[in-house]
Amino acid sequence: MAKKLDPRITNREFKLLLEPEDLDHRSKVNVLIGKVRAFCEREEVDFFHLDNASTGLRNVFFFDTPGEDFRHNKLILRVRESRSNVWVDDWCEVTLKCRSDSLKESLSYDPTPNTKYKYRRRLKEEILRGDGIGSVRTIYSNNAIMDSIPVEDVFERNFLSITENFPDLKRLKLPKNLPVRVVGGRVNKILEANLPLGNLSFGDQVHAHCDLAIWMRNVGEPLVGELAFAYRVNDENRDDKKAHKRADKFFLNLQHAIANWLATGSTKTALVYGKPE
Template sequence: MKTKHGITNREFKLLIKPEGLDRRRKITALSDQILAFCKKKKVDFFHLDNANTGLRTVYFYDTPGEHLRLNNVILRVRESRQNVWVDDYCEVTLKCRTHDVEHASNFDPTPKVSLKSRMRLKEELLRGDGLGTIRSIYSNNSILDAVPLDKITDGTVGSIMKSFPGIGKLGIDRKLPIRMVGGKANKILEACLPLGNLVFGDGVQAHCDIAIWMRSVGDPIVGELAFSYRVNNENREQVAAHKRADQFFKKLQVELADWLEIGSTKTALVYGKPE
């Protein structure tokens, strides 16, 4: 395969059943199985034995009628945590995520000039209808790394439009309220543990990690095993390496069949609707 023009990242995702994911031994067992599978498939896996777990709070904003979601747009906030303490600044991501790469590309998530951002056009590769299958969705992202949330919204769509002008082209009434999806009770506690790096070819090395979403400590909702890599001018034409990553993802589903949860993305679980 050849990666589509403009794609900056490829990210492979598998949802993991929540049972026991708050137990270190469960994560160790999953990591050991992946390591053994990589050896069998002759994929180099530089495993991290002593990685630190990152902790953050995740939530989403939308109108009561979910006008953003209906336009395939997601507004996500991540707050980093150190133990019980929440950082004063948060990461804010606006993305258009859809099955059509042209649709995603045509939405402009760029923030106003005064806000520093990182732009990403991602191909997100998910399990298809059955084990060993693959499908793609595309997300056009603007990521603000360290902003006070009150600089982003005052509770109305109009305030979001001031920060992200592209939303103004969606035809949403700027006077509509914007609020946390599901209310404050729907804030997610996310623990993220790096597992290591997978090597699929020259310049195609993927970071692999597992994220665990919890209502609270000890109450897992779902896990997500993911590996991702940057796509650039140096590796874009590495067709064999990209294809090897695809094949690895499909075979990994079969290997981890007993671990896998039905569903598409973690965001879909929060909204309660498929993407």
């Protein structure tokens, strides 16, 4: 950690999975916010809490072939449908990512879409908890994110339609009519609640947004939580080793500060598949 960042990295994200029990209760969330605020004071990291932030809701689901060919090739195809209260919007976000412990392997597929819609490219360094408290595991996520896609235009449910949207996936050499389905079926769709907690400052040019996400089968049935903070990497802050090191240390020490809140596991995606990533 705190090594010189690869010049291709665009984002750093630090993620901790949380035990789900009562995490959908506002009182418990307030306790967690209090712990984060007190920890920031001890670490002398500025925390600008968002007192009146609203919670966003969205459906999250993943697509794969029956044999999970995407997963076996370190590929993740995710759709997020935003919700306004009970109503699902007519627009969604579609993301294809190649994610691996190896930066080289994460770059082995080009997720750039063939689309008329706007999209963003991101190469993320994701820092996760390792096997024990105060440990880390780093993975790399090579992303293309399409925003504001009409739900009916996402794609048909076969491999050919996927490759029409993401041409480089043709290299998988799968049958064109191979079905591509929601992982685990429609009952495996996740309801995600996301609450912005505030902003953390690790240096003059390194400011991270801190968020709490809760994944639920339905309202009142939390599956897992995630406390995360992330920041953009750019030409102004890429070589600020002191700030990156401060963020690394903050992540390690935070695990000890909220140790009894932490859940085992690697990523939320692994939970949906029911298999380690």
